[in-house]
Structures are given as structure tokens and as C-alpha cells.
Amino acid sequence: MSFRQERAAERKANIIRAAAKVFSEKGYHEATVEEIARELRFTKGSIYYYINRKQDLLFECHDLAMTMLLENLDQIEASGLAPDSLLKEAIRTHIGIIAGELHLLTVALGSDYLLEDEYARVVIQKRDAYEARIRDIVRRGIERGIFRPVPEKMVVFLLLGAVNSISRWYSPDGPLPIEEIAGFYADYLVDPLTAGGPPQGETAAGSQAGNV
Amino acid sequence: MSFRQERAAERKANIIRAAAKVFSEKGYHEATVEEIARELRFTKGSIYYYINRKQDLLFECHDLAMTMLLENLDQIEASGLAPDSLLKEAIRTHIGIIAGELHLLTVALGSDYLLEDEYARVVIQKRDAYEARIRDIVRRGIERGIFRPVPEKMVVFLLLGAVNSISRWYSPDGPLPIEEIAGFYADYLVDPLTAGGPPQGETAAGSQAGNV
Amino acid sequence: MSFRQERAAERKANIIRAAAKVFSEKGYHEATVEEIARELRFTKGSIYYYINRKQDLLFECHDLAMTMLLENLDQIEASGLAPDSLLKEAIRTHIGIIAGELHLLTVALGSDYLLEDEYARVVIQKRDAYEARIRDIVRRGIERGIFRPVPEKMVVFLLLGAVNSISRWYSPDGPLPIEEIAGFYADYLVDPLTAGGPPQGETAAGSQAGNV
Amino acid sequence: MSFRQERAAERKANIIRAAAKVFSEKGYHEATVEEIARELRFTKGSIYYYINRKQDLLFECHDLAMTMLLENLDQIEASGLAPDSLLKEAIRTHIGIIAGELHLLTVALGSDYLLEDEYARVVIQKRDAYEARIRDIVRRGIERGIFRPVPEKMVVFLLLGAVNSISRWYSPDGPLPIEEIAGFYADYLVDPLTAGGPPQGETAAGSQAGNV
DNA sequence: AATGAATGAGACTTCATTCAT
DNA sequence: AATGAATGAAGTCTCATTCAT
Numbered sequence: 001m002s003f004r005q006e007r008a009a010e011r012k013a014n015i016i017r018a019a020a021k022v023f024s025e026k027g028y029h030e031a032t033v034e035e036i037a038r039e040l041r042f043t044k045g046s047i048y049y050y051i052n053r054k055q056d057l058l059f060e061c062h063d064l065a066m067t068m069l070l071e072n073l074d075q076i077e078a079s080g081l082a083p084d085s086l087l088k089e090a091i092r093t094h095i096g097i098i099a100g101e102l103h104l105l106t107v108a109l110g111s112d113y114l115l116e117d118e119y120a121r122v123v124i125q126k127r128d129a130y131e132a133r134i135r136d137i138v139r140r141g142i143e144r145g146i147f148r149p150v151p152e153k154m155v156v157f158l159l160l161g162a163v164n165s166i167s168r169w170y171s172p173d174g175p176l177p178i179e180e181i182a183g184f185y186a187d188y189l190v191d192p193l194t195a196g197g198p199p200q201g202e203t204a205a206g207s208q209a210g211n212v
Numbered sequence: 213m214s215f216r217q218e219r220a221a222e223r224k225a226n227i228i229r230a231a232a233k234v235f236s237e238k239g240y241h242e243a244t245v246e247e248i249a250r251e252l253r254f255t256k257g258s259i260y261y262y263i264n265r266k267q268d269l270l271f272e273c274h275d276l277a278m279t280m281l282l283e284n285l286d287q288i289e290a291s292g293l294a295p296d297s298l299l300k301e302a303i304r305t306h307i308g309i310i311a312g313e314l315h316l317l318t319v320a321l322g323s324d325y326l327l328e329d330e331y332a333r334v335v336i337q338k339r340d341a342y343e344a345r346i347r348d349i350v351r352r353g354i355e356r357g358i359f360r361p362v363p364e365k366m367v368v369f370l371l372l373g374a375v376n377s378i379s380r381w382y383s384p385d386g387p388l389p390i391e392e393i394a395g396f397y398a399d400y401l402v403d404p405l406t407a408g409g410p411p412q413g414e415t416a417a418g419s420q421a422g423n424v
Numbered sequence: 425m426s427f428r429q430e431r432a433a434e435r436k437a438n439i440i441r442a443a444a445k446v447f448s449e450k451g452y453h454e455a456t457v458e459e460i461a462r463e464l465r466f467t468k469g470s471i472y473y474y475i476n477r478k479q480d481l482l483f484e485c486h487d488l489a490m491t492m493l494l495e496n497l498d499q500i501e502a503s504g505l506a507p508d509s510l511l512k513e514a515i516r517t518h519i520g521i522i523a524g525e526l527h528l529l530t531v532a533l534g535s536d537y538l539l540e541d542e543y544a545r546v547v548i549q550k551r552d553a554y555e556a557r558i559r560d561i562v563r564r565g566i567e568r569g570i571f572r573p574v575p576e577k578m579v580v581f582l583l584l585g586a587v588n589s590i591s592r593w594y595s596p597d598g599p600l601p602i603e604e605i606a607g608f609y610a611d612y613l614v615d616p617l618t619a620g621g622p623p624q625g626e627t628a629a630g631s632q633a634g635n636v
Numbered sequence: 637m638s639f640r641q642e643r644a645a646e647r648k649a650n651i652i653r654a655a656a657k658v659f660s661e662k663g664y665h666e667a668t669v670e671e672i673a674r675e676l677r678f679t680k681g682s683i684y685y686y687i688n689r690k691q692d693l694l695f696e697c698h699d700l701a702m703t704m705l706l707e708n709l710d711q712i713e714a715s716g717l718a719p720d721s722l723l724k725e726a727i728r729t730h731i732g733i734i735a736g737e738l739h740l741l742t743v744a745l746g747s748d749y750l751l752e753d754e755y756a757r758v759v760i761q762k763r764d765a766y767e768a769r770i771r772d773i774v775r776r777g778i779e780r781g782i783f784r785p786v787p788e789k790m791v792v793f794l795l796l797g798a799v800n801s802i803s804r805w806y807s808p809d810g811p812l813p814i815e816e817i818a819g820f821y822a823d824y825l826v827d828p829l830t831a832g833g834p835p836q837g838e839t840a841a842g843s844q845a846g847n848v
Numbered sequence: 849a850a851t852g853a854a855t856g857a858g859a860c861t862t863c864a865t866t867c868a869t
Numbered sequence: 870a871a872t873g874a875a876t877g878a879a880g881t882c883t884c885a886t887t888c889a890t
Contacts, residue, residue: 008873025325026325027241027323027325027326028241029239029240029241029242030241030325030326032858032859032860033859033860033861034859034860042875042876043875043876043877044860044861044876044877045861045862045863045875045876045877045878046874046875046876048860048861048862048863049873049874049875049876050874052861053860053861054859054860054861110323111239111322111323113237113238113239113242114239114242151396154388154393154396155400157377157378157381158374158377158397158400158401159374160377161373161374161375161376161377161378161380162370162371162373162374162377163373164373164377165369165370165372165373165374165376165377166369166373168373169369176363176366181366184363184366185370188367188370188404189370191404192400192403192404244883244884244885245884245885245886246884246885254850254851255850255851255852256851256852256884256885256886257850257851257852257853257886257887257888258849258850258851260885260886260887261849261850261851264886265885265886266884266885266886432852449749450749451665451747451749451750452665453663453664453665453666454665454749454750456879456880456881457880457881457882458880466854466855467854467855467856468855468856468881468882469854469855469856469857469882469883469884470853470854470855472881472882472883472884473852473853473854473855474853476882477881477882478880478881478882534747535663535746535747537661537662537663537666538663538666575820578812578817578820579824581801581802581805582798582801582821582824582825583798584801585797585798585799585800585801585802585804586794586795586797586798586801587797588797588801589793589794589796589797589798589800589801590793590797592797593793600790605790608787608790609794612791612794612828613794615828616824616827616828668862668863668864669863669864669865670863670864678871678872679871679872679873680863680864680865680872680873681865681866681867681871681872681873681874682870682871682872684864684865684866685870685871685872688865689864689865690863690864690865
């Protein structure tokens, strides 16, 4: 990448982050392009040198966030950890990303019905891929007898629902360090899966396997 | 309540539900007053005979939803159940309300930054009250040694985050009956609180039958 | 048509004529919707109660003009005149329509590249139909030996080119009554087609000398 | 003219022609400076090294076209032809210029209301001069008894209207060579002026039958 | 009770134009 | 000579809201 291109890319990333900030504070529609511009010390028109439409900014927020989550998964899956540790690590790092890119993830985890069809398709596909990979971890855990049998899909929804909701209340100024939050969530959510722990065997789980 | 008032109240509820439907499908801003009117077989102008502003409809959605949740809590708290059963029951019925009033709860659990300050204050207060009461159940459980000591606030966030996210994927046409989902969530989320590990033997499963 | 619908249709026709006026004076792009509204003592927003987009107004101008020309052709073709008289009558009435609906025809005969594809297709089809019907008159004249053999298509282009250009200079305030202009054009353009040469002597020419 | 000046002039002509091309295809307003630049393998910014304003380009199109027409008239008037032959020659060469500089003439013969007042004045003056000189040819013909008495002004409008409209449908890829079109138009339009009817027999018409 | 009509504020977007490099 | 970047003015369009009937 040439120097010029690099600078342009950097500037674009800035714009996306500025958009994420404003979007996360006021919502997509209440956020005006002018506000995003102001955030960057730009004028309204200037933004349009880098983007085509406001909607693009929303898409880029979603896309960047999903890309970060997926790449994170790549990394930790390369570690060779066992399913239980792996799932915990996935949760912890997922939470770490939420905290580290709070605006971005707040936008991305918020309502996606704001995305126009064309864009929604791309984003939903990535999100589905992410969910599928988490589900795979759970499945592998069950197969190896590390996790008790559970309806994987529902469990993943439960896990991600709990985890993602952190973006709604977390503040870096809060009393708890994010690592502690992350650790607590990981344990709280994964431990019930480990065989010798929580509900043994006969939960509705069995009958539900593969149902959701 | 006089016949007149009754009819008026009923009509108001209809309007709120129509608004909730459209809001939940398209989001507050993409939903036009005309669409809501159409849903009611009204014209845009006519709806203003019943409401003052579009924003009112959003507020009513939030308010009605929170009222339903709070009243539900009143009811089950009157049952005299022990904290663990009570918490599970709270979760189950909370999920039942989500499923039963999907549009309404989807709107109410979605982004609240769409509410103007005046209204937001009212709604947030109710939501805080709801969280506080759930937190109290947890606290009582800890005090009585039924639950292990945990950071109550975070646990409640975790619980509600997981539970509320159901509104994002649940569909009445899905394969799983909502009671099963509710039971699974309740067990999965409450069992980790019980002191020595999961409740022995008596998994909620049994006690859940036909509960929601 | 109900009273209401009638009124609405009338109002729409007014809007189209107002648009035609402004378009013909300043061109499509230099004409702002606000100016058109002002012409009608409307506000900008009000116009959008009747139309969807500015482009619609342009289309309606084209469409209305072509419809008038085509209906006029229907009428005079029903007269049973011979091709030479018929062609002259067609030219005369065509010119009459230009003068009678000067704004509208100025817009319609002006550049059609301003129309978006969807609309252009409709308009071009009507224009082609119009040309084809004029061409048919010429062809019938040739077949019956009333006209000498000529390349019909080119002749029609020549005729219509000459006739339509009237919209560029004609003014109702000019010295010449439109009937005289129309008669002169009809004779000047059709006589060359009649086999033995032009009608001798009796052209309107004399009385018009130095008039324009 | 120095080498430098020559090069500069050439470049300017290129730019005007590029502008004419884009203007003629999309109209003045729909043509963006960027497109014109692209046509020249320039960037938007660069073009402003050569021009001051977009409007200048439009003016230059008009001006260049009128200059070509006027210079053409100079040339053929120097030939000493009689009014009838002269008028035909004027029409033929006028048409030749339209075909030879199609883009340019399409722009120039199209709507002039796009020109700002300052420029419009210059252009309209040239156009008036052109019309006046054509009118003079007609007048001389009448005075010498070669043409029958006709309202000169209207005749010139008719002639030019017909001739100029060629720019709307002519394509170099069409079936007819431009010389034939030009000849046909010249005869068709001028013959009606000659007193006793058109020159008998020798009209180009015969040879062209069925051509278009 | 209901509605057609009208309005005005505001947002997105486009683009000619400028300018530092 | 050339260009990437930035700007500001303007215009289209949407829609919640009002109001006379």
C-alpha cells in the first residue's frame, strides 16, 4: 500500500470510528452526517469525499466489528485449547473487544434492521458464521464428553445474548476492570456446560438437542 | 370504568400494539405515522385524534411493557416461593411475556435512546426498579445461603441480558415451545447461583412443567 | 369520477402546467421545485402531496403533450380528408397545439434526454407512434399518386423539425396570428410533395409579407 | 502564433470538444466536470488549470459553433452564386457542419437558456447575425424576382428549424450519406421559393426515393 | 370521528470550485 | 502542470404535525 493509500485508509477508519461514536450515542437516524463531520472537524460535504452514503458508514461499523470478532476467533482457535477453555477464552476476548471498541460494537450489536438489504445480507452472513463457529466449539465439547448434552443453538444464543448485552451498560469508568467482568461471565456461562457440574443429564436438554 | 372509558382504553391499547408492530419491524424512525395508521385502517390525519405525537406511541410501548413486567413480578412475589424458585419463575414468566407480547417487548427492550428525555426518565426509572427487584431476589438468596455469594448487580445484568436477547430471535413459528425455552434459560441461568454447585437431583425440570 | 377526485385531477393538471411554465422558461434543472410551488402559491412541501418526484412533473409534461398531439391526430384522421389536405390539417393543428399549450409543448419538444430511462421509454414510444402515423399519411399520399415519391421518413423529420421549432420563437404577443403561421407552414411544407409542383399563385404568402 | 500558443489553442479546442461530447450526451447539468475531465484523461482538479468555470465550456461550445457557421457563410457568399443556388449551398454546408461537428452543434442548437446572461448576449447576437444574413439572401432573391414574395423572417425560421433539427436524429452510422440528406433538404426547402414552382425534373428526390 | 390537504423543518446528497502541494 | 482534498451552497425529498371541514 502506497503512502497515499495508507493515509486514505487511515482517514476512512477514523471516519468509521467517529460515525460509530455518534451512532452509538444517538442512534443511526438521530445522528446527522453533520454531527459525524463535526466530530472529525470536517464539514458535512467533506465526508462525502470518502463515502457515498450515510448508510455506508453504518455498514462499515457492522462489518468492521464482525471482522474483528471473527479474526479474534481465528486467533484463539489456533491455540489448540480444549473446548471448555476455548469457549471461555472466546467469551473473554469477545468481551474484551466490546470494551475495547465500545462504540463500534454497540452499533454492531444493536439493531441491524437499520441496514439496507444489500448490506444486511453481508453482515448477517458474517454474524451467522460467527455463531456457527461458537456452536462448533460447543458441539466439539459435547462430542468429547467435556460438556453435557445441550441444545447447542439455544446455548449459543444464551451465551451471546448475555455477553453482547454488556455493551449496553459497560463503561470504562465503571468500578470493575473489564477483565474481571469477562472472567466472571466466562465462568458463569460456561461452567453449567461442564459435565460434573450443573444439571445432570435429564434436563429438557436431551429432548431438545438440535431443535432450535 | 365507564363503558366509554373502557372503549377508549381498548382503542388506545390497539393503537399502541399497532405502533409496536410497526416499530419492531422497521425501527422507530423508519416507521411512519402513516404506516401505523394503515395498520389500524386509519388515515394519517385520523390517528392524531387519539394521540398527540409519534413519540407518545413509543413511550407507551415502553411504559406498557415495563408495567407488564412489573405487575408480573408483583404477582409471583406474592407466591411466597424461595429465592431460587422465585428467580426461576421470574425468568420464566419474563420470557413468557416476551413471547406473548413480542412486538411490544422488542420495542421496549430495544434501544431506549430513542425516547426523549422526559419520557426516558420515566421508563428508565421503571426499568431500574425492575432490575432492583430482581437484584433483591438474588440478594435474599445469598443472605439465606441458598445462593453462593456473587456480585448481584452483574449477575442481574447477565441474567436479563441473556433473557432479553430472546426477543431478537424468538419466533412463535419456531420449533421450540416457549415454555421449554423459558425452562431451559431459567435453569441454565439460576443453577450456577446455587451454593454447592447445581441443585441436586431436583432440577428445575420437574418443577417447571406447565409453569409459564 | 367523484367530486373529490375531479378536484384532485384538476389540481394535478394545474401543477403540471405550472411546472411546464417554469421548465420552459428556465430548463428542467434550473427550475427548482420551490419555484414551481411559488407559481402555484404553494409551498415546496405541498407539491409533494401530489407528486412523488420532480422528475414526474417532467414526465407528465411530455406525456400530456404527446397525448394531446395523438388525440388530435385521431380526430382529424376521422375526417376522411385526402392525404394532402389531411397532412396540411395535421400540420396546422399541430402548430395550433404548440401555440395553445406553448409551455407544455416547449418542454415536450425540447430535450428528452432529461427523462430518466423508465419514463423516456414511454414518451419515446408515443413520439415514435406519432411520427409513424404522419409517415403513414405521406405514404398513402404517395401510393395514391397525390404525392410524388419521396423518402417518407426524412420528409417527416423535415416537416416535424420545421414545425416543432416554432415553439422556440412563437409568442402569442407576436404580430402574426397563429392561424396564418400554421397555414403558411402547412402550405410551404406540403406543397413540395404534390406531384405537379406547388399550387400556383394562391399561397397565403402575399398577405403575410414582412409580417414576422 | 507561437508554438506554445498553438499548443495551448489546440488543447483548448480539445477541451471544448470533450465538453461538447458530454454535454450533448447528458445535457449541461447532468454532465459533471469530472466526466468531462475523465473524457480528457484528466482529474477534476486539473481541468481548472485550463478553464475558469464550467459555464465557460458551454459558452465556448456555442461560440465555436456559431463561429464555424458564420465563417462558412463568409466563404460561400464569396462565391458569387445567385440567391437560389447560394441559399441551397448555405443549407447544404450548414448541414455539413452539423454532421461534421455533431456534438458541438447539438449543444449549440439545443437550449440556449442554459447560458448565463453575459454569455447569452454574445451568442444570441451571433445567432441573430446568422439569421439576418440568411434572410438577406432570401430578400435578394425576392428583389431579383428569383424567389416569389414570402415573409422572409418566417421562411428563415422555417428553413433553420428544419435544418437544425437534423442534429436530433442524424447519426454518422445511419444509412444515408450526409450529402444526400443535405441535398434533399436544400431542394425541398428552397424550391418552394422559386417563383414558377420548383426546378422541374432535376430534383434530387428521385434518386433518393426510399432511402431513409 | 375522521380525513384530505397543506406546511415547514430538516436531512441527505451532489458538485462546481478552490487551494496547497 | 497536475492533483488530492476540502468546502459550501443549493436542491430534492420526507414526514410529523396541524387544521378546516
